[in-house]
Amino acid sequence: MKNFIVTLTLMLAVSPVIAENIYINGDVESRCSIVQDTAGRWGNPSANVLTTLPASGGQVPIIRFDYSLANAYYASISTPISFSTSPSLSDSTVFTGVVAVTQTSSSDMSGYQAASTTPAANTRQYALTVAGTTWFSATSVATHGGGNSTPFPSGSYTGIVVASCIAM
Amino acid sequence: MTPKYLGANGVDGMEINGIIYQYTAVKDKEDDFTVTVQNKKEGGGYVFQDREDWSQKYGMTIRKAFAMPYTPLATFKEDGGAIVTTGTGSVENAQVVYLHRFNRCFDPQTDPNCTGYVTPLPPEPPEFDLYDALDDEFVEEATKELDQDLIDKDKKKEEEESEEKEEEENLETLLAVGDNPLTMGDDFTQSSIIAQMNAALNISAYYKARIPSIVYNEQLVMKEQKTLGNSKRILRSLAQDQLHNQMVEAQYQ
Numbered sequence: 001m002k003n004f005i006v007t008l009t010l011m012l013a014v015s016p017v018i019a020e021n022i023y024i025n026g027d028v029e030s031r032c033s034i035v036q037d038t039a040g041r042w043g044n045p046s047a048n049v050l051t052t053l054p055a056s057g058g059q060v061p062i063i064r065f066d067y068s069l070a071n072a073y074y075a076s077i078s079t080p081i082s083f084s085t086s087p088s089l090s091d092s093t094v095f096t097g098v099v100a101v102t103q104t105s106s107s108d109m110s111g112y113q114a115a116s117t118t119p120a121a122n123t124r125q126y127a128l129t130v131a132g133t134t135w136f137s138a139t140s141v142a143t144h145g146g147g148n149s150t151p152f153p154s155g156s157y158t159g160i161v162v163a164s165c166i167a168m
Numbered sequence: 169m170t171p172k173y174l175g176a177n178g179v180d181g182m183e184i185n186g187i188i189y190q191y192t193a194v195k196d197k198e199d200d201f202t203v204t205v206q207n208k209k210e211g212g213g214y215v216f217q218d219r220e221d222w223s224q225k226y227g228m229t230i231r232k233a234f235a236m237p238y239t240p241l242a243t244f245k246e247d248g249g250a251i252v253t254t255g256t257g258s259v260e261n262a263q264v265v266y267l268h269r270f271n272r273c274f275d276p277q278t279d280p281n282c283t284g285y286v287t288p289l290p291p292e293p294p295e296f297d298l299y300d301a302l303d304d305e306f307v308e309e310a311t312k313e314l315d316q317d318l319i320d321k322d323k324k325k326e327e328e329e330s331e332e333k334e335e336e337e338n339l340e341t342l343l344a345v346g347d348n349p350l351t352m353g354d355d356f357t358q359s360s361i362i363a364q365m366n367a368a369l370n371i372s373a374y375y376k377a378r379i380p381s382i383v384y385n386e387q388l389v390m391k392e393q394k395t396l397g398n399s400k401r402i403l404r405s406l407a408q409d410q411l412h413n414q415m416v417e418a419q420y421q
Contacts, residue, residue, distance in 0.1 A: 103229040107193070110226040135231070 031069040032128070032165035037135060038062035040161065047151035048144040062102060063136045063163045070131040074166040078123040079140045080159030087155035091145040095159075098139040099124040105132035127168070136163070181274030182241040186267030187216055188233045195227040195257030203259055208248030215243050227257060238269070 042050040043057030052058035065075050079097020083089075101113045108130045116126045128134065138161040144152045187207075195201045200223035209215040220230060251262055273282035280287075301307045313319055 101228065103190070103231045105230065105232050107220045107222045107225050107230060110222070110228050114226065133231070 030165070032065065032067040032073045034163050034165060035064045035066070036061070037064040040138070040140070040159075042140070042142070042157060042159070044152070046149075048149045050142040050144075050152065050157060052138075052140050060137045060139050061161055063138065063161070065128065065134045065136065065163075065165065067128050067133075067165065068131055071127075071129050072168055073128045074168060075126040075128055075134065075136065076119075076123060076162075076164045076166050077125075077136050077138055078120065078162040079138050080142070080161065081122050082159075083142070083157050084160050085156065085158040087153040087157075089144065089153065091148065091150040094143045094146060095122070096141045096143075097122050098137075100137050100139075101126070101134060102137045103135035105134070106130055109134055125166070128165075138163075180242075181271045181278075182268055183238040183271050184236060184241060184244065184266050184268050185238050186233065186235050188231070188265040188267070189218075189251075189263065190229065190231040191251065191262035192229040192260045193220075193222045193227040193257055194260055195222055195255075197224065197226050199223070199256040201227075201255040201257035202253065203257075204252045205264065206250055206252065208245040208250075210243055210245045210248075215239060215245075222257060223255065229261070238271070241268070 038059065038061055040052050040061030041059040042052055043054075043059075044050055045056035049056075050058075052060045054060065063077060067073055077099045079095070079099060081095045083093070099116075101109070101116075104110065104112070109132065112126045112128075112134065116124050119125050126134070126136075140159060140161070142157075142159070144150050189205045191203065191205075193201065193203060202219060202221050202223065204217060204219040206217040207215050216234070216236070218232065218234065220232075249264065251259055251264075253259055272279055273284075276282040276284035277286065277288070279285065313322070
């Protein structure tokens, strides 16, 4: 018995400590996807105005939200407040934008526009309370020079509409 | 939706696998309004029906998409598609799009690569009415022999053939006597009796005939009974005799 205890003590004393990391992997697919339905384009009806209105030669961008969970996301859409690329401007530019629901996949979404909020001046946020698809339009107008009506310099102008799904 | 929009062969092999519709409901929020998009089914019922209730809601544009199992187009009743509304409101800018595919193997015989394709038998050759010029009466008339010698030759040939045929028939009759002599004997007996009876009738007609006894007197009277001679006849006869003798004698010289 004594010999056994001694032997066991020696075995425990010389055994190394073994540790192993076991990984758990998982993927989460988004329940909300955003797709550009229609590209936007600014028209130039007057020298100091750029607008997406079709009547002025522009095209309103359409954004489509597909979401399979109800009451899980906000749709947040922001219209431009500056040009991402443009010629050098000598005067200030004032941006205005309007975001609206244009189409829905259910009549139950017809109240989205009325229930929407404006967390920022150029941002409109919608609570997506019914699973489905909703199309939003983002109209943008840029006016150069303020009251001076300074013409835009010739060149290419680009603005960005930011659309995002925000978890509730 | 009618097959003509999907091509000439739009019914056979065409299958619907999805429907997308879009319209704008124009109404006031407080109004009750329902919109139903539907397709009637052949034989009754509906192959597709979707109802949207806009009551107490803002009117706006709706777009919906539906996936379907591949459904033959023939299942959709022709002119059976409709957008039906109830309540106060209207529908504008309505569009209904059908997603479809063509099942080329609907009839396996359309493509040898389809399952169930059976190699068809070769078609039967058509029957033609062959024209035989020898049977044409006009050709026969146009090629008719006009040479009298040839015609006579043909007639003679036909007569010879007819005689040969008649001889053959007689020979057959004689040969048939051996087979049925009693019958033939009766025929000959009866024929001879009838012939004798006919002969008696024919002769009796001569017996009964009466010839009237009329005397036919001489009416012609020759007034001059003198025969006129020919004085040159003797001289000519003698000259001929002399010539004859000369010719006979010339043989011996």
